[in-house]
Amino acid sequence: QNDDLLPVEPEKRTWRAYNYVAFWTADTFNINMWMIVSSMIQLGMSWWQAWICVWLGYGIAAPFLVLNARPGAIFHVMFPIVNRTSFGIFGSLWCVFNRAAMACIWYGVQASIGGSCVLVMLRAMWPSINDLSNSMPASSGTNTRDYLCFFLFWLISLPIIWFPVHKVRHFFLVTPILMPIASITFLIWCIVKAHGIGPIVHQPSTLHGSKLSWAMVASFMSCISNEVTLVTNAPDFASRARTPSAALYPQLFAIPLTASFVSLIGILVSSSSQAIYGEAIWSPIELLGTFLNDNPSKATRFGVWFISTSFMFAQVTTNICANSVSAGCDLTALFPRFINIRRGGYIAATVGLAMCPWNLLKNSNEFTSYLSAYSVFLSSIAGVMVTEYYIVRKGHYNVKDLYNTEKGSWYWYTYGINFRAYTAYIAGILINVVGFAGATGRTVPLAATRIYELSFFTGFGVSAIIYWALNRVFPVIGAADTFEESTYLVTNVRHAGRGMLRK
Numbered sequence: 001q002n003d004d005l006l007p008v009e010p011e012k013r014t015w016r017a018y019n020y021v022a023f024w025t026a027d028t029f030n031i032n033m034w035m036i037v038s039s040m041i042q043l044g045m046s047w048w049q050a051w052i053c054v055w056l057g058y059g060i061a062a063p064f065l066v067l068n069a070r071p072g073a074i075f076h077v078m079f080p081i082v083n084r085t086s087f088g089i090f091g092s093l094w095c096v097f098n099r100a101a102m103a104c105i106w107y108g109v110q111a112s113i114g115g116s117c118v119l120v121m122l123r124a125m126w127p128s129i130n131d132l133s134n135s136m137p138a139s140s141g142t143n144t145r146d147y148l149c150f151f152l153f154w155l156i157s158l159p160i161i162w163f164p165v166h167k168v169r170h171f172f173l174v175t176p177i178l179m180p181i182a183s184i185t186f187l188i189w190c191i192v193k194a195h196g197i198g199p200i201v202h203q204p205s206t207l208h209g210s211k212l213s214w215a216m217v218a219s220f221m222s223c224i225s226n227e228v229t230l231v232t233n234a235p236d237f238a239s240r241a242r243t244p245s246a247a248l249y250p251q252l253f254a255i256p257l258t259a260s261f262v263s264l265i266g267i268l269v270s271s272s273s274q275a276i277y278g279e280a281i282w283s284p285i286e287l288l289g290t291f292l293n294d295n296p297s298k299a300t301r302f303g304v305w306f307i308s309t310s311f312m313f314a315q316v317t318t319n320i321c322a323n324s325v326s327a328g329c330d331l332t333a334l335f336p337r338f339i340n341i342r343r344g345g346y347i348a349a350t351v352g353l354a355m356c357p358w359n360l361l362k363n364s365n366e367f368t369s370y371l372s373a374y375s376v377f378l379s380s381i382a383g384v385m386v387t388e389y390y391i392v393r394k395g396h397y398n399v400k401d402l403y404n405t406e407k408g409s410w411y412w413y414t415y416g417i418n419f420r421a422y423t424a425y426i427a428g429i430l431i432n433v434v435g436f437a438g439a440t441g442r443t444v445p446l447a448a449t450r451i452y453e454l455s456f457f458t459g460f461g462v463s464a465i466i467y468w469a470l471n472r473v474f475p476v477i478g479a480a481d482t483f484e485e486s487t488y489l490v491t492n493v494r495h496a497g498r499g500m501l502r503k
Contacts, residue, residue: 002332002336002337002339002340003340004078004329004332004341005078005080005081005332005333005336005403006077007075007076007077007399008076008077008166008239008240012164012165012166012240013076013166013239013241013242014166014167014169014242015166015169015237015240015241015242015246015247016242016246017245017246017249018250019169019172019173019246020237020241020246020247020250020251020254021176021250021254022169022172022173022176023169023172023237023254023321024250024251024255024258025172025175025176025179025254025258026172026176026314026317026318026321027230027258027317027318027321027322028255028258028259028262029175029179029183029258029314029317029318030110030113030311030314030315030318031113031116031117031283031284031285031311031315032113032226033262033263033266034262034263034265034266034282034283034284035266035282035284036054036222036223036226036263036266037050037054037263037266037267038266038270038280038282039219039222040053040215040219041200041203041267043207043215044205044206044207044211044212044215045207045212045215045216045219046203046204046205047200047201047203047267047271049205049212049216050219050263050267051260051263051264051267052216053216053219053220053223054220054223054259054260054263055256055260056216056220057219057220057221057222057223057224057226057227057259058223058224058227058255058256058259058260059255059256060220060224061223061224061227061228061231061255062251062252062253062255062256063252064231064382064460065230065231065234065251065255066247066248066251066252067386067390068231068232068234068235068385068386069234069235069238069247069248069251070238070244070247070248070389071085071235071238071389071397072234072235072236072237072238072239072241072247073235073238073239073241073244073246073247073248074244074395074397074485075239075397075399076239076240076241077235077239077399077402078233078235078236078239078329078333079096079099079232079234079235079236079326079329079330080092080096080329080332081235081333081402082235082385083095083096083381083385084402084411085388085389085393085397085402085410085411086384086387086388086389086418086421086467087381087384087417087418087421087422087425088411088412088413088414088416088417088418088421089402089404089405089411089412089416090415090416090417091413091417091418091421091422092333093333093334095381096330096333096334097330097334098374098377098378098381099229099232099233099330099378099381100326100327100330100331100334100344100348102229102374102378103229103322103323103324103326103327103330103348104327104347104348104351104352105351105352105355105357105360106229106319106323107319107323107324107327107348107349107351108351108352108353108355108356108357108360109352109357109360109361110315110318110319110322110323111150111153111319111349111352111353111357112150112357112358112360112361113285113315113361114150114153114157114312114316114319115146115147115149115151115152115154116146116285117153117285117308117309117311117312117315118149118152118153118156118312119145119146119149119289120285120289120292120304120308121308121309121312122149123289123304124292124301124302124304124305124308125301125305127292129145132144132145132148140356141356141358142356146358150358151353153312153315153316154349154352154353156312156316157319157320157324157349158346158349160320160324161320161324161328161342161345161346161349162342164341164342165236165240165341166240168320168325169240171317172317172321174313174317175313175314175317178314179310179311179313179314181310182306182307182310182311183262183265183310185303185306185307186265186269186284186288186307187265187268187269187272189303190268190269190272190273190276191272193272193276194272194273194275194276195275196272196275197268197272197275198268198270198271198272198273198274198275198276199271199274199275200267200270200271200280201267201268201271214450214453217453217454218453221453221454221455221456223259224375224456225375225455225456227255228375228378228379228382228456229322229326229375229378230322230326231378231379231382232378232381232382232385233326233329233330236325236326236329237321237325266282266284269284269287270282270287273287277290284307284311285308285311288304288307288308291303291304292304323348323352324345324348324349325341325345327344327345327348328340328341328343328344328347328348329344330344331343331344331347331348332344375455375456375459376428376429376432376436376455376456376459377429377459379428379456379460380424380425380426380427380428380429380459380460380462380463381425381463383424383428383459383460383461383463383464383467384421384424384428384463384467386460386464387424387463387464387467387468388421388467390483391468392467392468392471392476392479393476393478393479393480394480394481394482394483394484395480395483395484395485395486396478396480396484396485396486397485397486398410398411398478409477410476410477410478413476418476420467420470420471420474420476421467423466423467423470424462424463424464424465424466424467424470425463427462427463427466428458428459428460428461428462428463428466429459431451431458431459432451432452432455432458434448434451434452435448435449435450435451435452435453435455436452436455438452439452
């Protein structure tokens with residue numbers, strides 16, 4: 001009863017190579033990416049060592065994302081449907097729920113950050129907004145001014161959710177034009193104001209030997225953890241690709257290039273801020289807000305307004321491409337009778353509003369630990385999915401059986417659940433459990449800490465190996481000896497799939 005779950009029709013496969021480049025430019029031009037090296041430099045690394053970590057982290061994440069996106073680009077099905085091939089028709093629901101929950105939480109967090117952009121934008125136009133009287137209780141965790149700005153950002157995002165995935169690509173084309181202009185303008189402004197690029201770029205590393213090595217490992221692994229949610233649900237957007245190659249090379253190169261460019265601008269701007277104010281201000285929105293102190297000129301106010309508005313727009317695009325569409329696809333699979341992608345996106349927005357995300361951001365250490373733990377769950381899912389496609393069934397898909405709940409179909413397994421996949425998934429999580437306990441403050445062996453610092457590789461690798469081994473011992477229907485992507489099975493499958501869903 002839900003066409004959004006069926007393979008995408010040819011007329012909706014509209015994403016070309018430049019759309020994927022625009023998509024990743026829109027996703028990476030956000031405040032979190034701008035500030036990503038701040039924690040690395042605070043650990044004691046030099047700026048160029050931190051920048052190398054960004055290159056490594058996103059350069060490593062990109063091939064994994066492209067690998068997992070391939071089934072979507074070939075068979076034009078989304079993540080919830082691709083996940084059925086490995087976890088089973090009903091077994092996939094837990095994985096889909098995990099990704100949906102993460103998308104809803106991140107939607108609220110990004111909206112809260114976007115609200116700070118709106119505040120600076122409004123201050124540039126009407127400085128009196130900064131003195132707006134507060135009518136909210138202390139228990140709310142916020143005040144009238146900040147909540148108003150958060151709510152305005154939340155409202156601005158709602159119309160974009162209305163557009164279907166194959167049309168929202170046009171919205172992403174604005175950010176690659178707007179944000180480079182705003183970012184370079186911001187950089188030149190700060191360099192002129194500071195009479196140079198500041199002391200951070202001349203600051204040597206205070207770490208050496210193994211301490212430096214493991215600090216760099218932890219740093220580039222944190223970059224991979226930031227990307228693991230999109231690695232997992234990569235088929236969502238790949239399913240709209242006009243050709244499989246459109247979702248391959250553009251994503252492979254755009255991810256590390258855009259991430260490194262944005263983080264480099266962030267380094268240089270923050271370094272200049274230290275020369276201006278005596279301390280590095282890593283948040284671009286906080287720095288713009290500081291420009292508005294002490295009776296700024298009209299030119300300064302206009303510059304701050306333009307740059308903050310650009311960041312606000314970038315936060316909207318990030319929230320749409322990384323969170324609302326993903327949540328919409330996942331919630332559609334969880335409740336296909338009642339929800340489609342559009343409704344799921346609005347549900348994510350509602351959850352993001354109701355969860356009071358500013359309270360999560362107040363304790364960044366706990367929130368970071370939570371996100372690191374969740375990356376372990378998702379990397380184990382991705383490990384099983386990639387092994388299923390490339391090693392177990394070697395590209396062979398029975399698309400019709402993706403919607404078939406009859407015994408003997410390829411993806412029915414045991415009452416709709418593939419216990420091989422769940423065994424591998426749990427194994428990928430367990431290897432990191434002790435290390436995660438150490439990250440929360442408990443005393444654990446050093447080896448467990450090192451394993452956890454490599455959590456994406458250990459979670460992905462262990463789940464992949466265990467899943468492969470179990471399939472060797474207990475072969476599944478459709479296991480293949482040679483790699484072949486059989487696209488002919490997609491023909492007329494929408495009619496077959498619709499019948500299965502209505503059964």
